Amino acid sequence: MSKPKLFTPGPVDVAPETYAAMAGPAIGHRGADFEGLYASIQPGIRQVIGTSRPVFFSTSSAWGVMEGCIRNLVQKKVLNLCCGAFSDKWYGVAQSCGKEAEKIQVEWGQPIDPEAVRAKLSEGGFDTVTLVHNETSTGVLNPLKEIADIVKSFNDVLLVVDTVSSLSAMPINFDDLGIDVLLAGVQKAIALPPGLAVFVTSDAALERSAKVEDRGYYFDFCEFAKNDAKNNTPSTPAIPHLYALKERVDVMLKEGLANRFSRHEENNKMVHAWAEGHGFGLLPPEGYRSKSLSCFVTPDNLDQSGWIKAVIQKHGFAINGGYGKIKGKTFRISNMGNETSETMQELLDALDAELPAFLS
Amino acid sequence: MSKPKLFTPGPVDVAPETYAAMAGPAIGHRGADFEGLYASIQPGIRQVIGTSRPVFFSTSSAWGVMEGCIRNLVQKKVLNLCCGAFSDKWYGVAQSCGKEAEKIQVEWGQPIDPEAVRAKLSEGGFDTVTLVHNETSTGVLNPLKEIADIVKSFNDVLLVVDTVSSLSAMPINFDDLGIDVLLAGVQKAIALPPGLAVFVTSDAALERSAKVEDRGYYFDFCEFAKNDAKNNTPSTPAIPHLYALKERVDVMLKEGLANRFSRHEENNKMVHAWAEGHGFGLLPPEGYRSKSLSCFVTPDNLDQSGWIKAVIQKHGFAINGGYGKIKGKTFRISNMGNETSETMQELLDALDAELPAFLS
Numbered sequence: 001m002s003k004p005k006l007f008t009p010g011p012v013d014v015a016p017e018t019y020a021a022m023a024g025p026a027i028g029h030r031g032a033d034f035e036g037l038y039a040s041i042q043p044g045i046r047q048v049i050g051t052s053r054p055v056f057f058s059t060s061s062a063w064g065v066m067e068g069c070i071r072n073l074v075q076k077k078v079l080n081l082c083c084g085a086f087s088d089k090w091y092g093v094a095q096s097c098g099k100e101a102e103k104i105q106v107e108w109g110q111p112i113d114p115e116a117v118r119a120k121l122s123e124g125g126f127d128t129v130t131l132v133h134n135e136t137s138t139g140v141l142n143p144l145k146e147i148a149d150i151v152k153s154f155n156d157v158l159l160v161v162d163t164v165s166s167l168s169a170m171p172i173n174f175d176d177l178g179i180d181v182l183l184a185g186v187q188k189a190i191a192l193p194p195g196l197a198v199f200v201t202s203d204a205a206l207e208r209s210a211k212v213e214d215r216g217y218y219f220d221f222c223e224f225a226k227n228d229a230k231n232n233t234p235s236t237p238a239i240p241h242l243y244a245l246k247e248r249v250d251v252m253l254k255e256g257l258a259n260r261f262s263r264h265e266e267n268n269k270m271v272h273a274w275a276e277g278h279g280f281g282l283l284p285p286e287g288y289r290s291k292s293l294s295c296f297v298t299p300d301n302l303d304q305s306g307w308i309k310a311v312i313q314k315h316g317f318a319i320n321g322g323y324g325k326i327k328g329k330t331f332r333i334s335n336m337g338n339e340t341s342e343t344m345q346e347l348l349d350a351l352d353a354e355l356p357a358f359l360s
Numbered sequence: 361m362s363k364p365k366l367f368t369p370g371p372v373d374v375a376p377e378t379y380a381a382m383a384g385p386a387i388g389h390r391g392a393d394f395e396g397l398y399a400s401i402q403p404g405i406r407q408v409i410g411t412s413r414p415v416f417f418s419t420s421s422a423w424g425v426m427e428g429c430i431r432n433l434v435q436k437k438v439l440n441l442c443c444g445a446f447s448d449k450w451y452g453v454a455q456s457c458g459k460e461a462e463k464i465q466v467e468w469g470q471p472i473d474p475e476a477v478r479a480k481l482s483e484g485g486f487d488t489v490t491l492v493h494n495e496t497s498t499g500v501l502n503p504l505k506e507i508a509d510i511v512k513s514f515n516d517v518l519l520v521v522d523t524v525s526s527l528s529a530m531p532i533n534f535d536d537l538g539i540d541v542l543l544a545g546v547q548k549a550i551a552l553p554p555g556l557a558v559f560v561t562s563d564a565a566l567e568r569s570a571k572v573e574d575r576g577y578y579f580d581f582c583e584f585a586k587n588d589a590k591n592n593t594p595s596t597p598a599i600p601h602l603y604a605l606k607e608r609v610d611v612m613l614k615e616g617l618a619n620r621f622s623r624h625e626e627n628n629k630m631v632h633a634w635a636e637g638h639g640f641g642l643l644p645p646e647g648y649r650s651k652s653l654s655c656f657v658t659p660d661n662l663d664q665s666g667w668i669k670a671v672i673q674k675h676g677f678a679i680n681g682g683y684g685k686i687k688g689k690t691f692r693i694s695n696m697g698n699e700t701s702e703t704m705q706e707l708l709d710a711l712d713a714e715l716p717a718f719l720s
Binding site: 002003006008010011012013014016019020022023025026027028029033059060061062063064067071092093096097098185187193194195196213214215216217218219220234235236237238239240241318320 | 362363366368370371372373374376379380382383385386387388389393419420421422423424427431452453456457458545547553554555556573574575576577578579580594595596597598599600601678680
């Protein structure tokens, strides 16, 4: 089964070593072998997240934990910061849990304005804010520190941050930021196959959780904390993914996190330079552009769909033709995961080779 | 990393071919490749479950879907049928979701009495019943058809059945039983690594779900049905597990389901005959004994913990020393998954070889 190599912004290409790690021995999850595995991942993944707190493993996609944040934290009202497909959807998910929700909605491609967050929270009544750090659908990198500082200035308002396509691709320090939940699926920047989410909670988040009724069991933060004390998970975990996470985190630390971040930055610059040469404009404004993926506005004279198909068929590389309501109007190139300047250059050469035939 | 081969009642030993299948190519889940994979699993897994209805794939353990059943179906009150660790826990999970719950509690090792279900439902006020078909903690096989017939005789009461350790090990026909949700994790009888659950819903369950508020997103039955129509899942799925499920279901159909059921029955009889030779008594009464695992009462003169450790250390085979409040007082042997009469005999020989040293 030969499939194109993915340069899409998740899932991304997975290393053979990661697949090999997934085939680790079957072990029961209520025993010493599993506890050892769980404990062995902690130092590395905590370093990636910039925290001394335990990292919890949820056998779910990131959406499971995103819903979990709503169920565990919202007593009064949540403010959803909406700037693309994933951040927008969080507002709907909050309502589907029966929680009161308001949103700040900006145009897709624009970042969240921290001062708008301050103004909205000043109206009062909120106890939780949701933010997607790196909005994968638009390539917008939101000003996390500025927003975190503002949310912190309001008493008893907790900030939840999705870092699905930024964690391990750029520096994030949970403890320094003083945010309350950081979560990520593993199939984007971390370059595992899908099937697991990781998250960290602040003391304030755990205290809130303990007081919120009807939060359920599967995503109950208190259950995660209780089981973590025994190096374990509340429910049967995706053990293959934990073997693979151990492998990937070891690889990250061997590369060095600073080197890993630089590699992503350099590869991202390569993509931007290539695009500039063709006159392709980025969707997000300067200063708010992701370093792990790039979202470009499709020029009117480009048969984008034909181009992408030709690159898949002739070169075996897949980029993405836009997501949700900007499908066909944008295209996205990922430089997440294990890509190097060499592999990115191979992609750009392939894109170049097919481009002329699809420009009019 | 050499680990003992698992004859524990989940997780069970996983075939090398299953691990190899998990390493299938990385594909995006919003495209034709994934839709093809999803569709290719349907005919086989429907045959295993005995249904013409779509089978949904949840990236979670079985507990996720068990909580999902509560959130999607309970408007008035749920009746939890409790006879062991897993069925008991469902009652707590129902309450953690803020739902009204009552239970029928029998002693661990005893089955649920269908007439007690009739009597309880006759009191009125219930709209949902939860049953664990094969209670893995005690080895009890509950009388599913009798209970299903009784629940069906009550208007607007839905029956949810967990078949984690029975599905694919013994005949179950969802359509004939007329139950409303059947669910299973994949790491027990289906012999995949943990990380996925499968479930089927009746029309009545979907209709109820559409009317129940605050059911959330991640386990929303309506979202599963909507996405299934496009051969897809609501959230990013555990693609490695779906590759592996396809592989396992193909193997099941190649063996033939009738042959698979017979194999489990014969292997289970071997274990029972072996135990009888030693005077080990089964915890469940005659007529209510699982065919996929066996739960024995630990005799007073057996140093069970020492025996189990010796078998692991000298033979590399792991059985289980009891679960929850009957840990140490029972031991369990699984014959789920891929075991043959030869591999079961190897286990029994190993158990025999070490036994004398631990009997007093």
